[in-house]
Structure formats: structure tokens, C-alpha cells
Amino acid sequence: IYDYCFVGKKGNLLKEFTPTLCQEYAFKMGLGHFIKRVFECIFVHLYSKPTKSLNRIVKEMGYFGLYFGLLVPFYLLHPNYMPDPFWTWFPLVPAGSHEFVYHFLLGVFIFAEVMNLLCHLHLKSFRKSDHDFTRMIPRFHGYSKITSANYFWELIAWIAFAFVAQTLAAYAFLVFSFFRMNYRAHKKHHRYIAEFKNHYPAEQRWYFIPYIF
Numbered sequence: 001i002y003d004y005c006f007v008g009k010k011g012n013l014l015k016e017f018t019p020t021l022c023q024e025y026a027f028k029m030g031l032g033h034f035i036k037r038v039f040e041c042i043f044v045h046l047y048s049k050p051t052k053s054l055n056r057i058v059k060e061m062g063y064f065g066l067y068f069g070l071l072v073p074f075y076l077l078h079p080n081y082m083p084d085p086f087w088t089w090f091p092l093v094p095a096g097s098h099e100f101v102y103h104f105l106l107g108v109f110i111f112a113e114v115m116n117l118l119c120h121l122h123l124k125s126f127r128k129s130d131h132d133f134t135r136m137i138p139r140f141h142g143y144s145k146i147t148s149a150n151y152f153w154e155l156i157a158w159i160a161f162a163f164v165a166q167t168l169a170a171y172a173f174l175v176f177s178f179f180r181m182n183y184r185a186h187k188k189h190h191r192y193i194a195e196f197k198n199h200y201p202a203e204q205r206w207y208f209i210p211y212i213f
Contacts, residue, residue, distance in 0.1 A: 119150035148185035
């Protein structure tokens with residue numbers, strides 16, 4: 001869907017339209033995230049029965065497939081798309097620095113995605129098979145300060161994406177993702193406390209965002 005909708009690609013009806021830098025970067029960021037996600041589903045994640053439930057699969061399909069797969073690119077890749085960089089409102093940002101900001105946000109996105117992958121690999125090292133429910137206390141890649149470091153890095157990635165895309169649909173996806181991951185992170189934090197009791201350093205870790213909650 002992304003490749004078909006992406007204006008300026010060979011075969012598109014609007015061959016004369018040249019995508020903006022933010023459209024091109026946001027397109028690559030979204031595509032890169034889901035390529036990583038498919039890779040993780042095949043080679044990294046180990047699933048238990050609750051994770052494989054039909055109800056959860058339907059929710060995930062609606063969340064990613066319908067909303068991000070259809071609504072977000074519809075506005076992002078629309079031929080009448082006009083970016084409105086919010087940082088131009090601030091006097092400390094030099095004029096003509098748009099490209100630098102986009103490069104910086106792309107770098108933040110890549111860093112956050114790599115850290116998110118490392119978090120998942122770290123968690124995978126505790127389990128040997130799909131039906132292995134062994135859990136240990138994670139300690140690397142941000143886990144020394146955050147219970148759900150994987151969600152924190154994913155939030156950073158979506159913030160960078162939203163600031164590059166600059167559409168209402170992208171900002172709405174960011175807000176929805178925040179509440180979704182915040183809910184899961186809060187549950188995981190209390191599950192770790194209940195499971196590991198005094199061995200879990202709850203007083204030393206925030207459950208989602210460091211120095212906030």
C-alpha cells in the first residue's frame with residue numbers, strides 16, 4: 001500500500017509530482033519500522049497463548065493495518081500535502097534549517113528502533129521456546145532505569161516519525177500509541193513487582209518514561 005500510494009514512484013498516476021523530504025523520510029521510517037516488526041515476529045518474539053489470542057490479533061490488525069496502513073499514509077502521501085514545520089515558530093531555530101532537523105529526527109528514529117530491537121533480543125534471551133514462560137529481571141538497553149524500556153524506545157521512534165510527517169493522523173497515532181503502551185507498561189511494572197517481590201528494584205525504576213512515571 002505504501003509503495004503504491006507513494007507519489008513520485010514509477011507507475012503512480014502523478015508522475016510529475018516530486019515528494020518533499022519529509023514525505024520521503026516519513027515513508028522510509030514507517031516502512032522500516034514494519035520491516036523490523038515482521039523480522040521480529042519471525043525470528044525474535046516467542047509467543048504464548050494470550051499473545052496469540054484471536055481478540056488480540058484483530059486489535060493489532062486494526063491498530064497497525066487499518067489505521068497506520070491506510071489513514072496515516074492517505075494524508076502523508078496526498079499530492080496536496082503541505083508540511084508546516086512547528087520548529088519554525090521558535091526564534092532559536094535558524095531559518096533554512098529544515099533539512100538538518102529532518103536528518104536529526106531520522107537519526108533519532110533509527111537509534112530508537114535499534115534500541116527497541118536490542119530490548120526485544122534481551123527479553124528473548126530469557127526464553128527458549130514459545131511455551132517457555134521463564135522470566136528474569138532485564139537489566140540492559142534502558143531496563144536498568146525503565147521497566148518497559150522497549151515501549152520507551154518505541155515511543156521515541158513514533159515521536160520522531162510524527163514530527164517528520166506533520167499530519168494530524170500521525171499525531172493522533174502517536175497519542176493513541178502513548179496511551180496503549182502506557183497501559184501495558186503500568187501492568188508489566190506491577191506484574192514484575194508481584195512476581196519478583198523484594199528482588200525487583202521498583203523504587204529504582206520508572207515504569208515507562210524516566211523521571212516522569
